[in-house]
Amino acid sequence: MARTLTRALVAVLLAFAAACSGGGDGAQGTSKGTIRFLVFGDPGELAAYRQVVAAFQGSQSDVKVQLVEASDRADLIARLSTSIAGGSPPDVFLMNYRYYGQFAAKSAIEPVDTLLAASKAFRERGFYPQALDAFRWRGHLQCLPQNISSLAVYYNRDLFAKYGVAPPRAGWTWNDMITTAVQLTRDRAGRVVRAKESEAAAAAAVYGLGVEPSLIRVAPFVWSNGGQLVDNDRKPTRLALNSPEAKEALRSFLDLRLAYGVIPTDQEVEAEDDEARFTNGRLAMVLSSRRATPTFRKAAKFDWDVAPLPVFDQQVGILHSDAYCITRASSNKAAAWRFLEYALGERGQHVVARTGRTVPSMIKVSRSSAFLDSAQKPRSAQVFLDAIPTVRRTPSISTWPEIEDVTGGILELGLYRGESVDQVVAKLDAATRPLFARGQSP
Amino acid sequence: MNTAVAQTRGRGRGPSPRAAARGGTARGGTARSLGAILVVVVFAAPIVLLVSGSFRQPGLAPPPTPELVPDPLTPGNYGRALEIGGLTRATVNSAIVSGLAVPLSVLVASLAGFALTQAPARVTRALIAASFVALMVPATALLVPRFVLFRTLGLTDTLVPLVAPALLGTSPFYVLVFYVAFRQIPGELFDASRLEGASPWRTWRRVAMPLVRPVTFAVAALAFIFTWSNFLDPLIYVYNRDLFTVPLALRSLSTVDISDYPLFLAGAVIASVPVLVVFAFAQRNFLQRYRGSGWLGR
Numbered sequence: 001m002a003r004t005l006t007r008a009l010v011a012v013l014l015a016f017a018a019a020c021s022g023g024g025d026g027a028q029g030t031s032k033g034t035i036r037f038l039v040f041g042d043p044g045e046l047a048a049y050r051q052v053v054a055a056f057q058g059s060q061s062d063v064k065v066q067l068v069e070a071s072d073r074a075d076l077i078a079r080l081s082t083s084i085a086g087g088s089p090p091d092v093f094l095m096n097y098r099y100y101g102q103f104a105a106k107s108a109i110e111p112v113d114t115l116l117a118a119s120k121a122f123r124e125r126g127f128y129p130q131a132l133d134a135f136r137w138r139g140h141l142q143c144l145p146q147n148i149s150s151l152a153v154y155y156n157r158d159l160f161a162k163y164g165v166a167p168p169r170a171g172w173t174w175n176d177m178i179t180t181a182v183q184l185t186r187d188r189a190g191r192v193v194r195a196k197e198s199e200a201a202a203a204a205a206v207y208g209l210g211v212e213p214s215l216i217r218v219a220p221f222v223w224s225n226g227g228q229l230v231d232n233d234r235k236p237t238r239l240a241l242n243s244p245e246a247k248e249a250l251r252s253f254l255d256l257r258l259a260y261g262v263i264p265t266d267q268e269v270e271a272e273d274d275e276a277r278f279t280n281g282r283l284a285m286v287l288s289s290r291r292a293t294p295t296f297r298k299a300a301k302f303d304w305d306v307a308p309l310p311v312f313d314q315q316v317g318i319l320h321s322d323a324y325c326i327t328r329a330s331s332n333k334a335a336a337w338r339f340l341e342y343a344l345g346e347r348g349q350h351v352v353a354r355t356g357r358t359v360p361s362m363i364k365v366s367r368s369s370a371f372l373d374s375a376q377k378p379r380s381a382q383v384f385l386d387a388i389p390t391v392r393r394t395p396s397i398s399t400w401p402e403i404e405d406v407t408g409g410i411l412e413l414g415l416y417r418g419e420s421v422d423q424v425v426a427k428l429d430a431a432t433r434p435l436f437a438r439g440q441s442p
Numbered sequence: 443m444n445t446a447v448a449q450t451r452g453r454g455r456g457p458s459p460r461a462a463a464r465g466g467t468a469r470g471g472t473a474r475s476l477g478a479i480l481v482v483v484v485f486a487a488p489i490v491l492l493v494s495g496s497f498r499q500p501g502l503a504p505p506p507t508p509e510l511v512p513d514p515l516t517p518g519n520y521g522r523a524l525e526i527g528g529l530t531r532a533t534v535n536s537a538i539v540s541g542l543a544v545p546l547s548v549l550v551a552s553l554a555g556f557a558l559t560q561a562p563a564r565v566t567r568a569l570i571a572a573s574f575v576a577l578m579v580p581a582t583a584l585l586v587p588r589f590v591l592f593r594t595l596g597l598t599d600t601l602v603p604l605v606a607p608a609l610l611g612t613s614p615f616y617v618l619v620f621y622v623a624f625r626q627i628p629g630e631l632f633d634a635s636r637l638e639g640a641s642p643w644r645t646w647r648r649v650a651m652p653l654v655r656p657v658t659f660a661v662a663a664l665a666f667i668f669t670w671s672n673f674l675d676p677l678i679y680v681y682n683r684d685l686f687t688v689p690l691a692l693r694s695l696s697t698v699d700i701s702d703y704p705l706f707l708a709g710a711v712i713a714s715v716p717v718l719v720v721f722a723f724a725q726r727n728f729l730q731r732y733r734g735s736g737w738l739g740r
Contacts, residue, residue: 036681042697043526068681071693075677082678086589088598090681272506276700279503299503299701 031334032062035091038080040070041357044294048355055351056342063335073099084108084329091330092339095143096322097134097393098216098400103325104137105398105440110326110333111140112340121341122362131321131361134393137442143323144344147358148366149290150317150387151220153177153310154378157303159184159206159284168285168307170386174221174252177285177310181208181262184284196261208262210274210286211253213411215404216318216394217287218253223392225249225312235441236395239407239432241425249312251421254414266416289320290384294356297377306378308387319393321361359384399439406431492714496520496707504700516704523695523708531684532691533712539601539687540669543608547665548658551611555620556646560632570621573614581674589678603679604672604687612668616661623657624650656728663724667717688713 039049046069053065068090070076076093080103083089095103103109116124124132131145153168160167165183168176185208187193195204211217219229227246230236241250256263264277275292277283279299286292287309296304309317324343326336342348349360353370360366372381394400407428414424491508496519498505498512524530558566592603611617627650635645651658673689680686686694695709 042699043694046694066681067683069683069694070677071690071697075693078674078677082585082589085586086593088589088593272504273700276504279701280506281503282506295699295701298501298699301503 031332031338033332033335034064034066035330035332035335035339036066036068037339038068038070038076038090038093040072040076040094044355045352045357048352051351052343052348055347056339059342060338063338065339084327087329089327089329091327091332091336093325093327094146094322095325097131097145097319097396098404100135100143100323100325101137101396101398101400101440104142104396104442108328109137109142110328110330111137111142112144112326112337113141115337116141116144119341121345126363127361128363128366128388130319130388130391130393131323134319134321134396135323135325137396139442143325144340145321145323145361146344146349146352147290147320147322148361148388148391149320149359149384150391151217151287151289151309151320152306152383152387153285153308154278154288154292154296154304154306155285156278156281156283156300157305159281159302163190167305168310170308171315172307172310174224174310174312177209178252178256178260178262181256181285182260184208185262194261196258204261204264206282206284207264207277208284209256210263210269210277210283211256212274212287213253213408213415215407215411218250218411219394220309220316220318220392221249221253221312222246223316223318224309224314226314230395230436233395236397236439237433237436239425239428239436241428247421247425250414250424252312254411254419254421254424257415258418263415266412290359291320291357293378297356304377305380306383307380308383315387315390317387317391319391322358323361395441397436397439397441399435403432403435403439406435492707492710496704496711498704498707500702500704502701504703512704519704519708520712523705523712526698526705527691527695527709528683528686529688529691529695529709529712532686532688533716535601535685536670536688537716539604540666542605543612543669544662544665546605546608547612547616547669548662550609551616551661551665552620552651552654552658553646554611554617555622556624556642556650558617558621559624560642570618573618576614585674585678592679598679599681599685601680601685604669604675607675608665608669612665616665619657619661620654623654627653659724659727663721663728666720670717 037049037053039046041049046067049067049069053067057064068079070079073096076095077099080089080093084103089108100109127145128148131148132141135141135143135145155168157167159165163184163186165180168180182194183192184206185193185195185204186206187203188205193204195207215229222229222241222245225245225248227243227249228240229246231238231240240246257265264272264274264283268277272280274283274286275288275295278286279296281300281302308315324340326333326340330336344362346362346365349362349365350368350370352358353360353365356376360371365371366385372385397403410424410427410431413419413427414421419427490510494508494510494512497515497517498509498519499514499516500519500522558569561569588603589598592598592606597603597606607613631649631653632645635649640648671689672687673693676685676687676690680690692706692709692713695706698706
């Protein structure tokens with residue numbers, strides 16, 4: 001309910017902003033002065049951004065950057081929406097591709113294609129095209145990606161060794177993953193346990209797998225099985241999960257709890273989320289993006305690594321990417337661009353890459369030791385880079401955040417309460433049609 | 443001797459009505475005490491877990507079940523929380539905002555409440571209706587107009603927008619609370635004051651306010667809690683990290699890795715202490731007055 005209200009508030013604020021905003025006029029200003037840069041992140045990430053800002057200010061004296069720190073995405077969107085509607089937005093902000101559509105649809109973002117074409121700091125081909133394409137809106141590049149990631153399987157190598165189970169390898173299938181997860185779901189005595197019913201679940205001391213019931217976790221498997229997430233990637237009007245391929249993948253996903261008993265129950269997840277359970281050594285595998293890496297580096301007292309996602313038919317991943325965007329109402333776009341050139345250049349990307357939380361969007365940096373640091377876990381970090389050619393993205397539509405919100409609860413019912421695939425698909429369709437109808441696409 | 447007489451009387455006539463009343467009072471007191479203990483146990487549990495968790499060693503995987511006494515105890519979490527979360531600076535900022543906003547709120551709300559009791563009935567009714575309407579307007583509906591106002595005045599990225607609501611009593615609710623309290627005072631007292639030539643200002647200060655001290659402390663405590671925990675306003679108006687208040691700093695601290703949650707819990711303890719101190723101080727005044735001899739106690 002609170003999220004819905006927040007979404008409604010953002011929509012109203014953006015409508016107000018659209019009414020107030022004038023047309024864009026390219027990079028303007030004197031490339032001198034002070035700009036505001038809005039980001040969110042944990043204390044480690046924010047410290048890295050402070051470092052980037054300090055290094056930039058040390059490299060020149062014309063542009064000063066005021067770092068505006070939000071704690072999470074919700075805070076950032078609240079700050080951004082209000083300031084855009086109030087006519088005083090930050091000059092630069094960080095935004096995920098799944099969330100920027102609501103701002104692009106209201107023309108609150110300044111396209112950067114001409115600036116990128118004229119840049120001497122870097123060239124378009126220096127960035128992963130998969131990330132760049134995610135930020136194109138009506139033919140224009142809206143934002144420049146700062147990172148690119150995808151879903152991977154984090155696994156506890158010690159548990160695999162202890163129970164003599166072969167670790168995941170490239171090209172492994174969904175059925176391989178189920179078999180592996182079943183072999184690793186154990187009771188306190190170390191015996192394999194089928195934790196399908198709640199009593200049996202209580203006996204499980206270690207679960208084989210952890211995955212959250214969300215559209216972005218289901219999507220890569222639907223694609224892998226030859227299904228589609230939406231009816232039309234460019235102009236989506238509904239979810240397309242009613243095809244046999246999509247249903248088969250969705251059924252396999254929903255079977256993880258009640259048919260195989262390899263993932264924790266919803267009560268267990270409420271008590272201890274998958275990341276915490278994995279760091280405690282009681283979850284053998286967990287599906288997550290690169291964001292989980294710093295936590296596991298710090299807290300996991302066992303050997304762990306990453307592996308590619310399992311496949312149904314073909315290897316497909318899902319794109320995770322954040323980008324720097326310049327606001328259309330920025331009074332000093334030239335200075336904002338100068339900062340972007342530094343932050344997205346090699347030096348800036350090196351600093352952020354060292355947090356371990358992101359995969360750099362610049363190809364050269366992603367292949368450097370700043371990311372592929374052999375002294376740091378995961379030793380198979382290359383998995384994240386190998387997945388990039390296979391990633392697909394969720395559709396660009398302004399209401400996508402709301403669509404993700406409403407689908408989460410429905411998928412939970414399917415996963416934990418045993419609702420049939422047909423019921424789940426019907427509910428997902430009914431809940432999301434109005435949101436697709438209201439959304440704007442590029 | 444007296445005891446013996448009393449015992450004889452007691453055996454002869456059964457328990458006297460007063461003794462029975464005392465017994466009933468004692469039983470009622472015991473029940474109240476047990477009830478109070480039960481409530482305290484329920485509400486204290488999360489606080490106990492908060493405090494014990496704040497002493498857990500950071501960098502470890504979260505415990506599957508709560509640890510009442512962490513081993514080893516890590517009091518250094520408090521220092522690190524202050525350092526990482528910027529809580530020292532944030533506490534100073536919150537103290538400045540609260541130090542200005544709370545007295546201002548009490549002053550404005552009490553003056554407005556007193557004015558309502560002195561105004562003609564028709565005006566009072568209209569103003570009370572307006573106050574209720576104002577109470578029903580969601581704060582988020584005013585975000586943009588307020589943002590534009592403060593931006594136009596050049597006051598964004600300062601602490602002024604956080605104090606400014608106090609110029610209007612912070613909330614119409616506080617004005618209404620004072621209005622109700624002042625209405626309980628017999629009107630003859632105000633009439634007598636006026637006949638003696640006292641100005642409305644002097645009547646408010648010398649007659650009205652001393653009689654509603656418990657209410658003043660209650661409103662001050664509420665205004666402090668509201669101001670201290672106000673998250674939305676600093677989120678919208680303040681950009682500079684050096685001007686962050688406690689809720690923003692705590693929010694930032696909440697994004698640490700799950701393994702560092704003891705630092706977040708230590709920050710939460712630090713943020714909660716001033717509220718507990720203020721409440722303890724204020725409740726001594728308004729609860730004792732309520733039980734005791736003030737006009738509210740009659």
